[in-house]
Amino acid sequence: MSQINCKNVCLGYDGNVIVSNLNFRVDCGSYLCMIGENGTGKSTLIKTLLKLKAPLSGEITLGDGLKEKEIGYLPQQTMVQRDFPASVEEIVISGCLNKCALRPFYNKAEKQLVRDNMEKLGILHLAGRCYRELSGGQQQRVLLARALCATTKLLVLDEPASGIDSKAQAEMYELIHKLNTEGKITVIMVSHDLSAALKYATHILHVSREPLYFGTKDGYLASDVGRIFTAGEEKNDGNA
């Protein structure tokens, strides 16, 4: 059974449709990469998966024991966060809030979970440091650790490698890959980085006005859309 099942979903704002007829499913342990040009509704789709927005029509169902609150989300950074006085530990532990319900404070198990996740992502030594003084790559790891505290099943990543240098980007993708294969966590990622998508993803969802492709990566590379899009990307790389 799939963790997420998306049936005939239309997305948009104020009645204006951005994407229509989205149909896809995400199985446990898979790595789905969403690609497509800017403004094609990738971020909107993510917000809809997280129930922050309602779809215009269609339905999204969660299955396989996945609950709404158990999705780990890595959002794009906001302006507020860039000069926010907070220590790394304070931010990571806020990922445990979905376990608290009405309990006002964190318990021992949650504090241990925070340390484990920071260790897993190699940021344990930064625990007491101020978030705004970290490098872009370190900041993304902090937010990823927070997402891991919220879930053991599904990570939703919105441009996890944007705004960081290429070495840190590569490390970030490796880390996500490791979480997916060794940690058995399902990954849904929005990315502009086609080469990374093609390297790590098991499935591809190519979104435009209407969904152009959904299926496995190999199927995508063989499809018409995939051939055109990836060829264009290579040409762009050549020019740059």
Place this chain on the structure above:
Amino acid sequence: MAMLDKLSMYMQYPFVRYALITGVLIALCSSLFGATLVLKRFSFIGDGLSHVAFGAMAIAAVVGVTNDMLIILTITVLSAVGLLSLGQHAGIKGDAAVAMISVSSLAFGYMLLNMFSASGNVSGDVCTSLFGSTSILTLSGADVIICIVLSITVVVLFGLFYNKIFAVTFDETFARATGIHARLYNLLVAVIIAVIIVLAMNLVGSLLISALIIFPALSAMRVFKSFRSVILCSAVSSVICAAMGILISVLAGTPVGSTIVAADAVVFILFSLVGLLIRKKK
């Protein structure tokens, strides 16, 4: 020594003790939520609400009810809720809406007081409620008890919801994705701010309240780097400034509200310098 003698002499008067107790409590409450307001870019809401509270006070004075606190509190809390929802569905942009509401409250408030006030000294009354010049020294025992109860409520609420308030302040989208009712907490913060503003009107007057809320947080953020230390530092510095301000004003005969705010401003400058030094050292 002469100064200490003078102080201990003043301390024998209940009104000075009342002023100190309420002043310190109000300063504590207002500083707790300062960081959240500043970081969420909600500072202007505090400013707007204080003007609304002035308008509400004018209405209360004109209607001539015995307990004007209740009317002022109701109107200000309702406005807080209104301003917050205006900010969310931006028909009129949030900051413009606040500016509009705050100047109209000031204008209507002053007009009402001029037209209907029974008091002989209208401009004196207005000056008092804008700058809080003497009202803190005329508090009754009942006022002090109300203030103590409300302050304890505010501090307890802040303690209970500290982690949630942090999450909603740092990253509202993530908080909502993990099932936190961010709107509810925004509302809670707005209502508490309204309560604090009404409380603080007695202390510093409605024009200077924002300073009481925002200065301690801004000072703390110059130097401290974790949310918890910022909150603790702003609480401590706010309490010290309020106590110092009240004592100085009693000794030197300066207006209470502006002395406290001046102390806050001096502390802000000191903290900025310390912050600069720390950064240079690195």
